[in-house]
Amino acid sequence: MARPYFESKICAPEALAARLAGLARPLVFTNGVFDILHRGHVTYLAQARALGAAMLVALNADASVKRLGKGDDRR
Numbered sequence: 001m002a003r004p005y006f007e008s009k010i011c012a013p014e015a016l017a018a019r020l021a022g023l024a025r026p027l028v029f030t031n032g033v034f035d036i037l038h039r040g041h042v043t044y045l046a047q048a049r050a051l052g053a054a055m056l057v058a059l060n061a062d063a064s065v066k067r068l069g070k071g072d073d074r075r
Contacts, residue, residue, distance in 0.1 A: 020056070028052035033060045033070055 011019045020027070028051050034041055049055045060068070 023056070024053035026052040028055040029058070030055070031058035031060060033065050033068065035065070035070075 028048050030045070030048050032041070034057075045055075045057065
């Protein structure tokens with residue numbers, strides 16, 4: 001079974017510099033907690049993506065999520 005296309009866009013931190021070098025400019029960057037993806041997230045991400053030729057989305061680490069008060073039940 002073929003992997004979903006979006007999986008090819010996931011990048012490990014150690015491969016980030018090389019991946020960024022190949023992205024079109026201007027580059028839009030955003031980050032957040034997207035464990036529970038909802039319509040507001042999708043709208044926000046689509047609007048951000050429209051601002052550039054490529055977009056980098058970083059995900060907050062578990063420790064950051066806890067500091068933001070997102071709760072122990074979210075992983």
